[in-house]
Amino acid sequence: MSFWSQTMEIARVDMSLERRTGDVTRIVVPFAVIALLVFPLALGVDLSGISRIGPAVFWALGVLFGMQVALRQTASDSPERRDLYALLGVDPAAKFTGRTISGAVLTLGFFAALLVAMVVLYSPRLPEGWLAPTLLSAMLVAIGLTELGTLAGEVTAGLRSRTSLASLIVAPLAIPLIIGGSQTLESVAREATILPWILLLLATDLALAVAGVGLARPLEEASR
Amino acid sequence: MAHETPPVAALATLNRTGVTLGNTRVLSDITFSVAPGEVVGVVGANGSGKTTLLRLIASLIAPDRGDGTVLGARLGTSEVFTIRRRIGLISHIPTTIPELTLEENLLHAVRLAGHETAKVADSLRAVGLEGSSDRKASDSSFGMKRRTEVARLLITKPSILLLDEAISGLDSDAHALIDALVDRTVGSGGAVIVVSHDPLQMEKASTVFGLAVGALTEMT
Numbered sequence: 001m002s003f004w005s006q007t008m009e010i011a012r013v014d015m016s017l018e019r020r021t022g023d024v025t026r027i028v029v030p031f032a033v034i035a036l037l038v039f040p041l042a043l044g045v046d047l048s049g050i051s052r053i054g055p056a057v058f059w060a061l062g063v064l065f066g067m068q069v070a071l072r073q074t075a076s077d078s079p080e081r082r083d084l085y086a087l088l089g090v091d092p093a094a095k096f097t098g099r100t101i102s103g104a105v106l107t108l109g110f111f112a113a114l115l116v117a118m119v120v121l122y123s124p125r126l127p128e129g130w131l132a133p134t135l136l137s138a139m140l141v142a143i144g145l146t147e148l149g150t151l152a153g154e155v156t157a158g159l160r161s162r163t164s165l166a167s168l169i170v171a172p173l174a175i176p177l178i179i180g181g182s183q184t185l186e187s188v189a190r191e192a193t194i195l196p197w198i199l200l201l202l203a204t205d206l207a208l209a210v211a212g213v214g215l216a217r218p219l220e221e222a223s224r
Numbered sequence: 225m226a227h228e229t230p231p232v233a234a235l236a237t238l239n240r241t242g243v244t245l246g247n248t249r250v251l252s253d254i255t256f257s258v259a260p261g262e263v264v265g266v267v268g269a270n271g272s273g274k275t276t277l278l279r280l281i282a283s284l285i286a287p288d289r290g291d292g293t294v295l296g297a298r299l300g301t302s303e304v305f306t307i308r309r310r311i312g313l314i315s316h317i318p319t320t321i322p323e324l325t326l327e328e329n330l331l332h333a334v335r336l337a338g339h340e341t342a343k344v345a346d347s348l349r350a351v352g353l354e355g356s357s358d359r360k361a362s363d364s365s366f367g368m369k370r371r372t373e374v375a376r377l378l379i380t381k382p383s384i385l386l387l388d389e390a391i392s393g394l395d396s397d398a399h400a401l402i403d404a405l406v407d408r409t410v411g412s413g414g415a416v417i418v419v420s421h422d423p424l425q426m427e428k429a430s431t432v433f434g435l436a437v438g439a440l441t442e443m444t
Contacts, residue, residue, distance in 0.1 A: 084333070089338070
């Protein structure tokens with residue numbers, strides 16, 4: 001079976017599992033929206049302050065809860081399933097790519113739900129033409145975050161404390177993604193070019209893709 | 225002109241092979257081979273290294289001492305990546321994705337292995353799952369999940385079949401399915417290695433080894 005056939009099969013089954021378990025729609029999204037609600041409560045009745053911090057809170061919570069989406073396969077990837085995939089001849093790079101595709105789609109959906117909730121709850125003053133750059137940066141952040149989560153899952157595979165360890169790996173390495181995502185919107189507000197931030201996100205995504213595909217096989221073998 | 229029968233190339237060989245997991249030496253100095261058409265049994269108590277031996281032959285772990293080959297590929301090298309799909313392993317825990325139905329589990333495996341999905345229905349029928357293939361794996365019995373694995377191996381047709389306590393906990397019908405899978409593999413020129421703590425599960429083996437504290441001794 002070709003690389004892309006395996007990739008798409010892994011992505012398809014992953015999406016099918018999400019439809020059944022609802023990890024993202026029933027757990028991550030509601031918790032993230034509750035977290036969005038907590039910030040205004042902590043700030044009190046300062047409505048202008050709430051309105052001002054809306055986009056920053058969106059990106060902070062988006063990346064933190066997006067990590068949970070990105071790492072969700074880590075918890076379900078048993079050693080037996082890894083062995084089965086190896087004996088079926090699955091290319092570890094195809095597994096990485098397939099999981100990145102499905103994870104990025106889910107993370108982007110999560111960002112969209114969180115963005116709507118943020119706009120409704122915070123009534124932020126958004127600059128004209130904000131939507132397209134925000135969606136573009138959200139897509140690039142979603143891809144990078146999922147690549148990072150999938151890679152961290154592979155690095156920690158076979159370790160007893162892999163779930164918590166994977167989160168610790170992802171959090172600091174996601175900093176370029178948070179900066180790129182939040183500064184894109186800031187640039188639109190300042191009527192400055194968004195190009196440097198989009199390039200930062202693209203470069204991060206590309207570097208993670210190269211690392212993920214290149215290290216997939218050695219990490220897979222080392223995990224046994 | 226004299227004709228000599230050429231030696232049959234072994235499908236798997238281990239030559240003074242050892243495996244250490246963590247700080248524990250699990251297998252030491254294992255010398256062993258299995259030829260086409262042969263069924264080899266390995267009997268050992270819990271913790272004797274049976275599963276590690278099968279995972280070594282499945283190329284899922286690498287030896288740290290000695291050497292070995294499986295289907296012509298040297299263990300512990302990148303050569304094994306191309307032959308892994310010709311190895312079938314039934315481990316003591318059936319491997320299924322709990323949220324998928326038994327049929328979906330089979331379809332997923334068959335698609336990943338690059339085989340025709342048209343064979344799935346026949347294969348499910350052959351293992352007696354035609355009426356329950358839409359049941360989620362998480363709601364299925366051990367025996368049903370085991371049958372799904374047998375259905376997969378009927379399609380992927382491995383050259384080497386590795387059975388790790390595969391018959392334990394199965395009813396007589398499922399037991400017969402595993403026996404048929406063994407016969408089919410051997411009949412098509414493959415080899416089978418059966419490991420178990422129970423000597424009664426070695427009925428099809430022409431050679432039986434004992435495994436104790438990581439060392440192999442021939443019993444029959």
